[in-house]
Amino acid sequence: MKHQHYILYKPYGYLSQFISNDSKQQRKKFLGNLYDFPNGTMAIGRLDEKSEGLLFLTTDGSFSNHICSHKIEKEYYAQLNGVITQDAISELEKGVEIGFNGKKYTTNPCRVKLLPTPPSLPDTIQKIRDDRHGPTSWISITLQEGKFRQVRKMTSAVGYPTLRLARVRIGKIRIEKMTAGEVIHSPSLHEII
Structure with a gap:
């Protein structure tokens, strides 16, 4: 077959x-x-x-x-609650501690960059808070691992919860x-x- x-x-x-x-x-x-x-x-x-x-x-x-x-790269675009700082981006890049299966886990180093403008993604049925309720920012984050809800846990660990998350590249x-x-x-x- x-x-x-x-x-x-x-x-x-x-x-x-x-x-x-x-x-x-x-x-x-x-x-x-x-x-x-x-x-x-x-x-x-x-x-x-x-x-x-x-x-x-x-x-x-x-x-x-x-x-x-x-270890195939996966790239995500994440819309974050608040305007992420360069310090928070550096923390993400080095690896942050998150919870995984009831234990503490430190993520592997990754690549993160601030997107200067929101990416072009399809419309979604998801209701996302807009800038009237506070500023948001977009990052690109590229990983070679994929723990459960990893990107969301990582951005929350540095103080910027994810509002919208889209995987845009695999390999x-x-x-x-x-x-x-x-x-x-x-x-x-x-x-x-």
């Missing part, structure tokens, strides 16, 4: 999984609501329900394991001009490594 690969712009409000038998999640939105994926399709990595952006899907479990076990693949919910069938994702 030839494996199938997909590039998806996961919209805000969707879980990075397919239908769940958990009765508590019956009202949730799943990836299968966006496209008729073949049986056996799985997400490579995850974005939490309140995050959006680039997500890869595949029917090849060994490829999924390979991607998750290698060499960028979201470019994709729209929320758009799915691209890709013959191969091996070019990202």
Whole structure:
């Protein structure tokens, strides 16, 4: 059987999984609501329900394991509550202590830069506080790890909670001009490594 690969712009409000038998999640939105994926399709990595952006899907479990076990860069754009300082950016770059699985964890060094203007992202159903309620700022943050809700925990650790979070790049693949919910069938994702 030839494996199938997909590039998806996961919209805000969707879980990075397919239908769940958990009765508590019956009202949730799943990836299968966006496209008729073949049986056996799985997400490579995850974005939490309140995050959006680039997500890869595949029917090849060994490829999924390979991607998750290698240090492939992931870039995010984060809108922050407040105007982040250079000191806070430096802290993020060096690594900050966050909670993970009930324990303290220090994040690996990463690259962070202040975005001079808000990035061009698709409209979202998410209601985001605007500048009438206080200033916000946007950063680009590039990691090679991916703990649960890591970017949100990192920005909160330096005093600037994340209001909106979008993954814009994995390896060499960028979201470019994709729209929320758009799915691209890709013959191969091996070019990202």
